[in-house]
Amino acid sequence: MGRDRWSSRTTFILGAVGSAVGLGNLWRFPFLTYKYGGGTFLIPYILAFFVFGVPLLFLELTLGRTFQGGDPVCFSAMHPRLVGIGWMSAYGSFLVVTYYCVLISWVVIYFVESFQDPLPWDILDNANGSDKLDGAVGHFFTDILKISSGPEVQETFNSNIVLGTIFVWICTFLSIFKGVKVVSQVVKVSVPVPLITLAVLLFNSIGKDGASDGIEAYVGNWDLSALNEPVIWQSAVGQIFFSIGVCFGVMTAYSSYMESKKGLLLDSVLIASINSGISIFAGFVVFTAVGVLANDLGVPLTEIEGRIAGPGLVFIGYPAALAQLDTAPQAFSALFFVTIFFLAIDSAFSLVESVVAAIYDTDLGRQASRPKVVFGVCLLGFIFGIWYCLDNGLYMLDIVDYYLNNFIMLGVGALECIASTWVYGYQDSVETIGAKSVNMLNAFTFVGLLLAVIFINALPSNAVAVAFATWPAFQVIGWVAGVMTSTSIAESKVYDVVFSGGAGKFVEIMSVNEYDTLDNVPKAYNIFVHTWALLIKYVVPGLLSILMATGAKSNRESPYEGYSGGMQNIGWVEVIIAWLIFAGFLVIGVDVYTEKNAEYRKDAEAVKTFDDEEKDAKVTDVEAVEAETSI
Numbered sequence: 001m002g003r004d005r006w007s008s009r010t011t012f013i014l015g016a017v018g019s020a021v022g023l024g025n026l027w028r029f030p031f032l033t034y035k036y037g038g039g040t041f042l043i044p045y046i047l048a049f050f051v052f053g054v055p056l057l058f059l060e061l062t063l064g065r066t067f068q069g070g071d072p073v074c075f076s077a078m079h080p081r082l083v084g085i086g087w088m089s090a091y092g093s094f095l096v097v098t099y100y101c102v103l104i105s106w107v108v109i110y111f112v113e114s115f116q117d118p119l120p121w122d123i124l125d126n127a128n129g130s131d132k133l134d135g136a137v138g139h140f141f142t143d144i145l146k147i148s149s150g151p152e153v154q155e156t157f158n159s160n161i162v163l164g165t166i167f168v169w170i171c172t173f174l175s176i177f178k179g180v181k182v183v184s185q186v187v188k189v190s191v192p193v194p195l196i197t198l199a200v201l202l203f204n205s206i207g208k209d210g211a212s213d214g215i216e217a218y219v220g221n222w223d224l225s226a227l228n229e230p231v232i233w234q235s236a237v238g239q240i241f242f243s244i245g246v247c248f249g250v251m252t253a254y255s256s257y258m259e260s261k262k263g264l265l266l267d268s269v270l271i272a273s274i275n276s277g278i279s280i281f282a283g284f285v286v287f288t289a290v291g292v293l294a295n296d297l298g299v300p301l302t303e304i305e306g307r308i309a310g311p312g313l314v315f316i317g318y319p320a321a322l323a324q325l326d327t328a329p330q331a332f333s334a335l336f337f338v339t340i341f342f343l344a345i346d347s348a349f350s351l352v353e354s355v356v357a358a359i360y361d362t363d364l365g366r367q368a369s370r371p372k373v374v375f376g377v378c379l380l381g382f383i384f385g386i387w388y389c390l391d392n393g394l395y396m397l398d399i400v401d402y403y404l405n406n407f408i409m410l411g412v413g414a415l416e417c418i419a420s421t422w423v424y425g426y427q428d429s430v431e432t433i434g435a436k437s438v439n440m441l442n443a444f445t446f447v448g449l450l451l452a453v454i455f456i457n458a459l460p461s462n463a464v465a466v467a468f469a470t471w472p473a474f475q476v477i478g479w480v481a482g483v484m485t486s487t488s489i490a491e492s493k494v495y496d497v498v499f500s501g502g503a504g505k506f507v508e509i510m511s512v513n514e515y516d517t518l519d520n521v522p523k524a525y526n527i528f529v530h531t532w533a534l535l536i537k538y539v540v541p542g543l544l545s546i547l548m549a550t551g552a553k554s555n556r557e558s559p560y561e562g563y564s565g566g567m568q569n570i571g572w573v574e575v576i577i578a579w580l581i582f583a584g585f586l587v588i589g590v591d592v593y594t595e596k597n598a599e600y601r602k603d604a605e606a607v608k609t610f611d612d613e614e615k616d617a618k619v620t621d622v623e624a625v626e627a628e629t630s631i
Contacts, residue, residue, distance in 0.1 A: 003068060004179040006257050011184040013270060016254055018191045018346030020245045020275040023103060026340060027313040029239055030218065030283035034305075036232045037223030038216075044227065044236035049276060051543070052237055055535045056246040056413060058268040059420060062510055064255030065264065069593070070357030071249035073256075075416075076593045078424040078502075083592065084585030085415045088578050089249040090358040092408050094377075095574060096248070097351040098385035099397045101172065104344045105164030106315060107337050109144060114333035121316075122323035133297060136320035137307050144315070151395030151567050161389045168348065169382045175349040176356070177374040180257045183349070190342045195278070197339040198285050204332065205288045205321070214291020217301045218283050230464075230550050237547060238405045244275055245347070247412040249354035256357070261513035265528070286313050293321035314340065352377055362592045395567070402560050403571030406551045408578045414544040415582065421537035424502035433496050434487035441482035441497060448474020449542050453549040464550075471542050503533040 006012040033041040063074040072086030113120050121139040122132055141147045146158050175186050205211055226232050245251055251271075255264075290308060294301040308317035322333045352374070359365045360373050388397050422442065429438045448471045455467040482497040490496065499507065507529050511521045559568055 004181065004257050005259055006180050007184040009258070009260070009263065009267075011187060012254065012258050013267060014187040014191045015180070015183055015346075015350070016245075016251060016267070016271045017274050018187045019250050019254065019350030020243060020271060020347075021191075021194075021278050021343055022243075022347035023100075023311075023314070023340065023344050024239065024243050025275070025279040026282045026286065026343060027311055029243065029279040030286045031310055031313055032235050032239060033283055034218055034287070035309075036229075036235065037226040038221030039219040040222050040224055040226050041232065041236065042219070044233050045239065045276075048233075048236045048240040049272065051535060052413070052540060053240040053244050053246065053272050053276075054268055055532050055540060056416070057244055057251060057272055058265060058510075058532060059416065059506075059536055060246055060251040061255040061264045061268055062506065062513070063420070064252040065258060065261045065513070066509060068256050069361045070253040070256060070354060072358045073361050073593050074252060075419055076591060078419055080591035081586050081589040082419045082423060083590075084582035085412065085419055086249065086358060087585065088408070088415070088582045089247055089412045090355050091578055091581055092404060092412060093248045093250065093351040093354040094381065094384075095400060095404055095408075097348055097355075098381050099388045099400060100344070100348055100351065101168045101381065102161060102165050102385050102388040102393065102397070103311075104168045104341065104348060105161050106144060107340045107344065108164040108167055109160055110315065110319065111334060111337035111341065114330055114337055117330060119319070119323045119329060119333060121319050122329075132323065133293065133304055133307055133316070133320050136316045136323070137312075140312070140315045145394055146391045147394055148391040151392055151399075151563060154390050154392045156391045158389050158391065158393075161393075162386070165382060165385060165389060168345070169378050171345055172349045172352055173374060173378045175345070176353055177371045179370060180254075183353075186349075187346060190346050194339045194342045197335050198278075198282060201332070201336060201339070202281075202285045202288060204325075205285075205292050208288075208292045208295075210291040210293070210295025211288040212291065213295065213301060214287035214289070215284065217291065218287035230554065234406065234547055234551055237410070237544075239279075241409050241413065242405055243279060244272055245350070247409050247416060248351060249358065250350045253354050253357035254350065264510065264513060265525070286318055289321040290317045293317060293324065296321075296324050352381065363595050364592070366595060395563075396570070398561065399563060399567050399571045400574060403575050406555075407548055407571075407575045410544045410548045410551075411579070414541040414548075417536045417541040417544075419502075420506065421502040421533065425505040426501055428505065429496075429500035432488060433482070433493070433500060434485065437482045437486040437488075437497060438500060440485050441478045441500065444474045444478030444481060445538075448472075448478070449545055452542070453545055456546060456549040457553050461553075467546065471546070475538060499530070499533060499537075501537070503537040506536075507533050 006015065033039070033045075035041075064070070067074040067077045069077075070086065071089045072083050075082040075085045120143065121136040123135050123139075145161075146156050148155055174182075176183055241247055290304075290313070291301060294304055297304070304317070318336060319333060322336060323329050325332055355377050356370070356374050359377070360368075360370060365373060387393060390396075426438065451474070452467040452471040455470060456464060459466060479498060482500070483494055486493050486497055488496055496504070508518065510529050510532075511518055511525070514525065515521045555568075559565075560571070
């Protein structure tokens with residue numbers, strides 16, 4: 001039986017956008033933008049979009065289409081010892097979806113409560129406060145989460161959240177157990193409907209008193225001094241990673257269900273742009289309502305920011321604003337939470353699909369039915385997510401999310417780039433420019449990067465420029481040494497060194513995918529793919545490694561959110577497990593995708609044979625023409 005296929009390219013794009021757009025677009029991006037100087041956050045965010053987002057997404061879509069599998073299949077096809085990168089990304093997806101489905105259960109509970117009159121978060125008795133916002137705060141933390149007095153205090157089990165989580169997992173299972181044919185139908189509703197409802201919600205609040213103040217707080221303030229803080233750059237890159245969904249194996253798996261290899265660049269730009277556009281648009285939706293709320297309470301927005309931080313935007317600020325409506329607050333509340341549900345459920349089942357693809361493509365997994373694999377993953381996800389249903393679950397969620405994004409997913413991104421452009425195609429480069437040249441380039445590059453990471457952790461923060469200077473300096477030395485020791489006598493010797501390994505191979509793969517032959521590639525596309533190769537080979541893995549090192553140093557000097565050592569250890573344990581997965585497969589080198597890789601190599605050999613025959617035909621034609629001319 002052949003691989004599942006999307007019903008059309010449109011449904012693939014809808015599915016990818018649905019995966020990318022989720023709760024983070026509605027609360028994390030708007031709050032980060034507000035927190036870091038208003039519009040100032042857009043500067044590192046846009047840079048991260050072009051340097052990390054689009055290039056990594058383009059890489060993952062290409063990997064999925066080329067190797068016709070999820071992350072583990074792709075990296076196993078490059079070399080069996082690299083399969084750990086794919087399993088590391090699947091592990092990250094599994095960690096996220098275990099708490100993500102619990103978050104969606106909060107949305108389900110709020111949706112059910114939206115039909116009550118009065119709205120339960122619009123009652124002052126829920127908190128010892130002086131305004132309706134205090135009621136919303138109390139309802140969220142006391143009535144919904146039943147939050148404990150501290151992260152290490154666990155007293156109660158929240159049955160309502162458990163029931164909501166079961167409902168979410170059932171919806172997730174039903175969405176993907178039959179494969180992308182069902183997903184193709186689901187995303188036709190779950191992606192466009194939230195956009196329409198968001199527009200309705202924005203229209204509802206845009207003309208009211210205080211709306212302009214909310215917009216001013218959201219993007220009107222440009223505090224450029226915030227750019228001096230490393231955390232704003234880490235947050236921007238983290239938002240791009242988590243929001244677009246790169247390095248979780250989702251985009252690779254989704255792309256593998258498309259047969260055509262054309263349009264990958266356009267797909268990448270479309271998916272990333274729509275995702276970011278929705279993030280920015282959602283910020284206007286949220287902050288116009290919050291501005292109206294602050295105006296109704298008679299206080300500046302800065303006085304309520306502490307109560308609506310992070311998820312508070314969605315579960316406190318916006319519900320409190322809707323409760324103040326004169327007309328149909330219940331209807332608008334229900335509309336808001338059903339919108340969030342649709343935005344989030346796509347992301348949930350796409351994360352599960354990443355794990356399912358990793359398992360189902362193995363030699364053992366191919367012997368099982370897809371529904372059984374999906375059910376098993378969903379069941380395990382629910383079981384491992386139960387601890388987030390406890391009264392200290394919010395603290396656990398926070399610590400797991402922080403360490404996952406900063407020390408696992410950034411690592412997956414760096415490893416993806418290194419595997420694709422340094423390890424893949426290594427032997428071809430040895431044959432082209434010689435082993436000494438390749439090894440000199442590799443040695444100087446990675447020694448420079450290692451020194452940069454050491455300097456970041458060993459030197460004072462004001463000397464971080466030394467690290468950033470060391471890395472590119474060694475890189476240039478590596479290029480020079482590689483060219484000088486190259487055994488190639490071709491005029492393209494410099495090019496062969498700079499674009500050695502998978503960088504040059506993927507330039508050819510991407511070009512042939514789009515234009516069939518290298519002769520047909522237009523200049524603009526040629527410039528783009530070569531720029532892409534330089535970024536993925538030399539820039540992205542280095543910057544991601546430096547961001548991880550900076551985060552580790554910052555966390556060592558000031559532990560995240562002041563959590564105790566025991567809580568920090570929970571985060572470090574999840575990080576260690578992820579890196580052990582990578583290291584274990586690297587050392588053992590077990591290939592669990594022999595059948596899948598055999599299919600790929602058979603197809604690749606067929607293409608190679610066709611190309612050789614085409615070249616032979618061209619040579620024959622040229623010889624015939626020369627013979628006629630000589631006569």
